[in-house]
Amino acid sequence: AGSLVATANVNAASAIDGILSSDELKVCFEAGYIPFEMKTKDGRFIGFDIDIGKHMARTMDVKFVPVNTAWDGIIPALQTEKCDIIMGGMTITAQRNLKVMFANPYITIGQTVVIKPELEGKITSYKDLNDPKYTITSQLGTTGAEAAKKYLSKAKLDLFETSADGVLQVANGKADAFVYDLPFNALYSSQHQDTVVHLDESFTYEPLGWAIRQDDPNFLNFLNNYLTQIKNDGTYDRIYSKWFES
Ligand code: ARG
Structure with missing residues (x-):
């Protein structure tokens, strides 16, 4: 020194x-x-x-x-x-x-979840996803990944290099929910109304x-x-x- x-x-x-x-x-x-x-x-x-x-x-x-x-x-x-x-x-x-x-x-903004249409009505809040029977996706290195680890620690978490790949798992029915920034989720779900549903309750301050x-x-x-x-x-x-x- x-x-x-x-x-x-x-x-x-x-x-x-x-x-x-x-x-x-x-x-x-x-x-x-x-x-x-x-x-x-x-x-x-x-x-x-x-x-x-x-x-x-x-x-x-x-x-x-x-x-x-x-x-x-x-x-x-x-x-x-x-x-x-x-x-x-x-x-x-x-x-x-x-x-x-x-x-x-x-x-x-804040984090929200996009779920597969089959879960509509069953999952009414992100909190309902905190269960080992659910698979969550998000993007590597994002606050979405951090939020999933923190608030949905009981669920299985799969991280993808791009948000497109993460949300696609849900649209394909291979995963149950995608955690990501609200603006992305809102826009994506409005463009893919037949394959995903947006729960627009945001649960982080970002x-x-x-x-x-x-x-x-x-x-x-x-x-x-x-x-x-x-x-x-x-x-x-x-x-x-x-x-x-x-
Ligand atoms: N807001 C989030 C974060 O900071 C996600 C940002 C993703 N941005 C992007 N250009 N892909 O982790």
């Missing part, structure tokens, strides 16, 4: 320096999280997070560069500088906050925030003030209605 003076990080580089010198804002997300980030058939990325990311890049007068990343490797991707920021509907959790800095929440590398107060300050601005000048509402009210 050195002296206080020797260890003080007086001139830490901000991600802002790299963004401005490269003229690129590199954004990590994991496509497949409707309606926040999706990949179109012709390979473009669209969604709520993507539109905000593009607007943010425009505000900084740099190019928006999408970095589609497996969810369970997304924090390492940020840490190894594959991107400057995670804009992927990431829940601000205490555990993650020990590794990354989060800007203020841009939206708050503020979602943009994540950046540690020790970067300059970028954090930029992000929080940028968020306040777009929340109050109509930009956020315009993008929100485009993806959540159609």
